[in-house]
Amino acid sequence: MENFTIVSILLILFVIVIHRLGVKPGSQTVRLRGPPKANFFFGVARLVRLSPHPHILYENWANRYGSVYHIPLLLGSEAVVVSDLKAVAHIFSKDTYTYVRTPGFRAIIDQVIGRGLLWVEGEVHRRQRKTMNPAFSPAVIRKMAPSFYDCTYKLKGVWDKMLDSNAPETKVQVEMHEWTMKLVLDTVGNTVFGHQFNTLDGEKSTVEEALRVFNTTIPTKLGMLAYTVSIFLPWVLRLPIKRNQLNKDLSEAARLMLEGVMVNQNSDLEGDAQTRDKSIVELFVKEAEDDGSDLQSPEGKEEILAKMKNLLIAGSDSPGIMLVWVLIELARHPEMQNRVREEITACPGAELEWSSLQFSCPFLDAVISEALRLRPTVGETPRVANEDDVLHLKEPILDASGKLVDRIPITKGTNIIIPNHYLNSSPSIWGSDGLQFNPDRWMDTYLSRSGDDPNDAISEKRRLWTFGDGPRICVGKAFVMVQMKIVLAVLLRHFIFELPQGPETPMDIHYSLVRRPKIKGLEGAMMPLLVSRVDGINSE
Numbered sequence: 049m050e051n052f053t054i055v056s057i058l059l060i061l062f063v064i065v066i067h068r069l070g071v072k073p074g075s076q077t078v079r080l081r082g083p084p085k086a087n088f089f090f091g092v093a094r095l096v097r098l099s100p101h102p103h104i105l106y107e108n109w110a111n112r113y114g115s116v117y118h119i120p121l122l123l124g125s126e127a128v129v130v131s132d133l134k135a136v137a138h139i140f141s142k143d144t145y146t147y148v149r150t151p152g153f154r155a156i157i158d159q160v161i162g163r164g165l166l167w168v169e170g171e172v173h174r175r176q177r178k179t180m181n182p183a184f185s186p187a188v189i190r191k192m193a194p195s196f197y198d199c200t201y202k203l204k205g206v207w208d209k210m211l212d213s214n215a216p217e218t219k220v221q222v223e224m225h226e227w228t229m230k231l232v233l234d235t236v237g238n239t240v241f242g243h244q245f246n247t248l249d250g251e252k253s254t255v256e257e258a259l260r261v262f263n264t265t266i267p268t269k270l271g272m273l274a275y276t277v278s279i280f281l282p283w284v285l286r287l288p289i290k291r292n293q294l295n296k297d298l299s300e301a302a303r304l305m306l307e308g309v310m311v312n313q314n315s316d317l318e319g320d321a322q323t324r325d326k327s328i329v330e331l332f333v334k335e336a337e338d339d340g341s342d343l344q345s346p347e348g349k350e351e352i353l354a355k356m357k358n359l360l361i362a363g364s365d366s367p368g369i370m371l372v373w374v375l376i377e378l379a380r381h382p383e384m385q386n387r388v389r390e391e392i393t394a395c396p397g398a399e400l401e402w403s404s405l406q407f408s409c410p411f412l413d414a415v416i417s418e419a420l421r422l423r424p425t426v427g428e429t430p431r432v433a434n435e436d437d438v439l440h441l442k443e444p445i446l447d448a449s450g451k452l453v454d455r456i457p458i459t460k461g462t463n464i465i466i467p468n469h470y471l472n473s474s475p476s477i478w479g480s481d482g483l484q485f486n487p488d489r490w491m492d493t494y495l496s497r498s499g500d501d502p503n504d505a506i507s508e509k510r511r512l513w514t515f516g517d518g519p520r521i522c523v524g525k526a527f528v529m530v531q532m533k534i535v536l537a538v539l540l541r542h543f544i545f546e547l548p549q550g551p552e553t554p555m556d557i558h559y560s561l562v563r564r565p566k567i568k569g570l571e572g573a574m575m576p577l578l579v580s581r582v583d584g585i586n587s588e
């Protein structure tokens with residue numbers, strides 16, 4: 049019998065035993081409507097995980113069962129899907145206290161990233177977040193802008209060389225995931241840790257290699273199965289399978305690099321006080337010192353390493369994928385790419401300095417917002433109720449007995465899923481073109497932007513859920529918005545991006561920790577784009 053079949057059977061038997069012993073992954077208390085099981089063991093869990101368009105599944109379910117419904121998951125467990133905007137806002141606002149991460153999801157974070165901000169809950173989270181927030185203030189991010197430019201111009205230099213080695217006016221095929229990963233890794237290393245990865249200069253980095261292997265390895269059926277199961281059953285992460293080994297390798301590579309950063313940081317702190325403003329790591333060191341932690345002790349080091357690892361991995365995965373998505377969308381819509389380029393070319397300042405760029409190029413801003421809306425790297429927010437609660441709905445729904453209800457009691461242990469991707473794109477919220485790439489929707493002044501009144505009915509409806517919300521809202525949101533605008537302005541000013549088989553090139557999704565775009569039919573996470581010069585002329 050095949051290895052896969054044996055392990056699958058063992059896995060299933062183990063789950064049944066655990067289930068019989070009464071260890072339920074979650075319990076649901078309300079009689080809600082919802083879809084039937086698509087599979088005896090997995091309910092609809094695999095269907096959602098493997099669907100290239102899970103938000104469409106949620107769309108169909110919401111149309112059928114209303115804005116709150118239950119879905120069957122593994123072996124009889126269930127989750128309540130909440131897409132009523134009032135209830136969603138309530139859950140996010142009570143995040144880390146009333147609603148927390150599922151034990152399985154925490155175990156994955158622990159294995160890959162460690163026990164930093166993404167893992168902690170409640171009071172510890174509040175304290176860690178308070179320390180981290182100032183490190184991502186607008187003033188600090190403004191100071192990072194030169195580094196965003198440096199890294200982007202380095203990437204431009206690499207692509208220029210590729211083009212120079214070809215005949216004039218030819219296009220080169222560039223593997224986008226590879227280069228955006230180098231770009232964001234060098235940037236986050238430089239700005240956040242004061243560490244020079246120099247991958248754009250051709251230097252080798254174990255972190256880059258581990259990230260590359262982790263992100264591009266084609267998941268086996270067993271790996272996919274284990275991932276789906278592990279969200280609810282943490283022990284699956286201890287099985288000796290390839291995906292778990294990749295998690296550990298990535299974690300270890302990040303640890304080794306960050307230990308080096310810590311050593312340098314300590315010597316900086318002992319030395320020249322002028323260098324103290326250098327990186328976010330110092331804030332962690334200071335926080336630990338204020339708490340009386342012994343930084344030389346294994347526990348003290350471990351605590352700081354985990355916090356750093358959170359920023360390194362969270363800060364180098366999603367931003368790279370989002371940049372790739374923007375370029376794909378612009379390659380699919382050449383007329384929009386031309387419009388963005390015209391806008392950038394008209395931007396005052398020869399080098400697209402941030403002081404001018406920040407307040408220019410509204411269409412580029414709109415393109416970025418639209419890609420973030422349609423292609424969120426985190427499609428769902430899974431949570432579990434940590435205590436009893438009541439959800440008050442904006443719009444009443446029909447329960448399983450056909451009664452209209454506008455409040456839903458939730459008991460401790462209930463699994464909750466917030467479908468971020470559905471909320472970002474549903475035609476019921478965004479209008480009939482909700483599923484289409486239409487940046488112009490962001491050019492209308494009444495749509496949600498920073499500074500809008502969050503209680504305004506339209507702003508509330510047109511909110512982006514790509515960065516989550518509430519106490520856990522992405523700490524790097526402002527960082528990545530500045531980074532993306534600079535990177536895209538520079539690259540689009542100089543290069544034209546096309547899909548290998550034209551705008552209609554068929555696309556697919558590669559599954560790793562998050563979903564990344566790929567060209568249909570290519571092995572792994574391959575996402576090549578054709579790059580050519582805007583002026584068609586080789587550089588000196």
Ligand code: HEM
Binds near residue numbers: 364520528
């Ligand atoms: C386009 C890029 C990005 C996207 C789409 C994104 C998305 C998200 C989302 C959805 C969450 C909330 C997760 C949850 O509620 O469970 C989150 C949290 C987080 N993100 Fe990002 N992120 C991005 C970039 C970054 C960057 C650049 C950094 C750091 C430099 C970063 C660091 C973090 C951290 C540390 C958290 C945990 C916050 C907490 O638990 O309090 N992210 N991100």
